[in-house]
Amino acid sequence: MLRLTLRLATALLAARGSTAFAQAPAEITRVMSYNIRYDNPDDRPDWPARRPHLIAQIRFLAPDILGVQEALPHMVEQMTSALPGYESYGLGRDDGRSGETTTIFYNRARFFRLSAATQWCSPTPDRPGKAYDAALPRTVTRVVLRDRLTRQVWDVRNVHFDHAGPVAREACARQVVATKAFPNAKILVLGDLNAAPNSAPYRALSGRADGFELKDARRSALTAFGPSATFNAFSLERRGEPIDYIFVDAAIDVLRFATLTDNIYGQVISDHYPIVADLRPPPAH
Template identity: 30%
Template sequence: MGLGTTIANKLMKKAEKKVKEHHSNSKSNYQGDVNHGKVEDRNAELPPLQVQIYTHNIRQENNNMMKGEEPWSKRKVGVIGLINKHSQSIPTLVGLQEVKQNQLNDIIQGLGKPWNFFGVGRDDGKSKGEFAPILYKTDEWDLVSGKTYWLGETPDHPSKGWDAAFPRIVTVVVMKHKKSGKVINYLNTHYDHKGKKARENSSLQIIDLMSKTEGTSLLSGDFNSQEHEEAYQTLSKSLFETSCNCHEKCGFKDTCTGFEKGGSESSIDFIWATKGTPILKHEIIDHECNGSYCSDHRPVTAIFEV
């Protein structure tokens, strides 16, 4: 083992210990907000349910538009249309990233009833900054509980963690399917694009948070990490990533595209599940609308049996 590997391992163990120590001190907060009885026992008594997770980084509205980017007033048609199209035939939970308050308002208004959301702005825990909201149909799902955690040393307060350029959050909900009675935990996040340490520690923090839930837990987001990077590898040790563990895989190869066709692409958007959860299908969806891309990311969907 080389010196570099030894140092890296020591740093990772130190970070993991720090995160676990902090969370053990905050244990009552995490359990009080996420756990609601024996979810696993309740689900075992019910017939299997197929559930879809839909995740999409929609690209925040920004005056400094990227090359090839259309204004949000045009892009929103595609964003809303894709959610509608892919949530018609199966109970669906939607996790979005890079969503400003005005964009969230547009999406909820465009989707119409019975859509609702849970989430807060990352800058103030209310409406400022980007949301990582979770959307659901109120005639399909009951929101049992919801909470936002900041990825960092002070998860209960708006803050930047480690070497992150911006505050980063994970939105956590416990959802009950109205018709079947099935209960699942769903987390949606967006890792920092600059801070390598922040991304790695965010994975540790989220795994620790998920370990305090019972029953099936599903995680989605823009992880700003490719498969070979530590943040992804840390998650893969504890969870199933849907593109690697599914019965059926279809659609495109990569998720991050930019707005110009024919440019370089990569995969940094993923969906994860508690190990042992049957993953029926994984798909990366076309995001072209009226001749242009509605975002610089493609949506990703996965269908589970819970």
């Protein structure tokens, strides 16, 4: 059975009612970023062993918006089948069809999708390829969502920066913030930066850009819970700095933030811990 720390469960459910699936107040949007680890048969636990627990974890938390990293197309299909309340968008990084994706899932009852697009982290973002000192192609997945109740528009960008190339990481971060915001939208950037706080990509994403300003949800939350480390290498003992982040428009109130260290009999669900934040946009004028 999934072992959730009582304090964490209480904190995260406080704004959502008495059950795990209770609807959050209309003004609260729960967002989640999760590097789910690609389907590597040599992993222990491997994807088939981890998948039911990962699905149960997502169902329990019921995020309104979820950005995943390292999700191969068949993994996205399996998640989509197991999460019928969600729609998703994401393209394979290799050629638009195959390879890992930075897929975004969103609650279809709550949001209407206005647009969706994929960029590659390169000087030619409209076609597959890698650039700079990157070891692999990297994508920026973008969806624009309108809240059906509040009419709030969210411009969501989900990323997984290169693990080997520092120049590529910074260039991709600058590419993310160089993309102009959708009119009247609040920016939300989710993902695995493969970089520590105060690194060049972090600085690019946590400051002023052309027409908007972003902040780190972890550092600006009214209530924060969990360890700083987000990469665990399949070990509960690993410590360190975060490399997974949620960046939000500076006008957004971050009510809660957590790094979730759920495990099954001492085995973690992925080699990254998911992170989750409850956001409250300013009142509409």
